[in-house]
Amino acid sequence: DGGITQSPKYLFRKEGQNVTLSCEQNLNHDAMYWYRQDPGQGLRLIYYSQIVNDFQKGDIAEGYSVSREKKESFPLTVTSAQKNPTAFYLCASSYPPWTGRDEAFFGQGTRLTVV
Amino acid sequence: DAKTTQPPSMDCAEGRAANLPCNHSTISGNEYVYWYRQIHSQGPQYIIHGLKNNETNEMASLIITEDRKSSTLILPHATLRDTAVYYCIVRVRTSGTYKYIFGTGTRLKVLA
Numbered sequence: 001d002g003g004i005t006q007s008p009k010y011l012f013r014k015e016g017q018n019v020t021l022s023c024e025q026n027l028n029h030d031a032m033y034w035y036r037q038d039p040g041q042g043l044r045l046i047y048y049s050q051i052v053n054d055f056q057k058g059d060i061a062e063g064y065s066v067s068r069e070k071k072e073s074f075p076l077t078v079t080s081a082q083k084n085p086t087a088f089y090l091c092a093s094s095y096p097p098w099t100g101r102d103e104a105f106f107g108q109g110t111r112l113t114v115v
Numbered sequence: 116d117a118k119t120t121q122p123p124s125m126d127c128a129e130g131r132a133a134n135l136p137c138n139h140s141t142i143s144g145n146e147y148v149y150w151y152r153q154i155h156s157q158g159p160q161y162i163i164h165g166l167k168n169n170e171t172n173e174m175a176s177l178i179i180t181e182d183r184k185s186s187t188l189i190l191p192h193a194t195l196r197d198t199a200v201y202y203c204i205v206r207v208r209t210s211g212t213y214k215y216i217f218g219t220g221t222r223l224k225v226l227a
Contacts, residue, residue: 031212033215042217058214096212109156
């Protein structure tokens, strides 16, 4: 089955450590996204990537980094510079605009807790 | 970027229609309105989208006002499994791809 997979589902880290969240898709989508969700809040865009080896900052990119070395993969690193890293992180992917295929597909999320 | 405004919560009786409103008064002419829903601690699920015409699919109907400043998602016969947070989203074209701008959502509770 095609889909978008985030791992792990739950992640615990000590304060000051960098941590990398995995996002893999086999939908052959070009665009991929990372969102952050805090309790009772909507989703806020961290980074997005239109194509391999290219990515742009979203609204809250400070303290995060990404890479896009393969079309299928868009890992997110939460660095020690992120002041409040504890949150629910969601990855999404979509077809490029010229395909006429419209919706974004979301993974099931990774809940990161920093202690 | 266009923003959306939704009521924080709504209740609906099981079997009745649920009408969820959304304001997007700053939306631009080529920006689509999307609706997703999120059941607790899962990834958001696509429901429906539209530009200016009303849309219907097997899950819901989307009514967009003529001036495009607001829309309403209609779940025609709500069930208990429709209890979720519903997000009204504007899709913005940028740098050759899209950004999906989420609001804070409406928590819909379907009551037995």
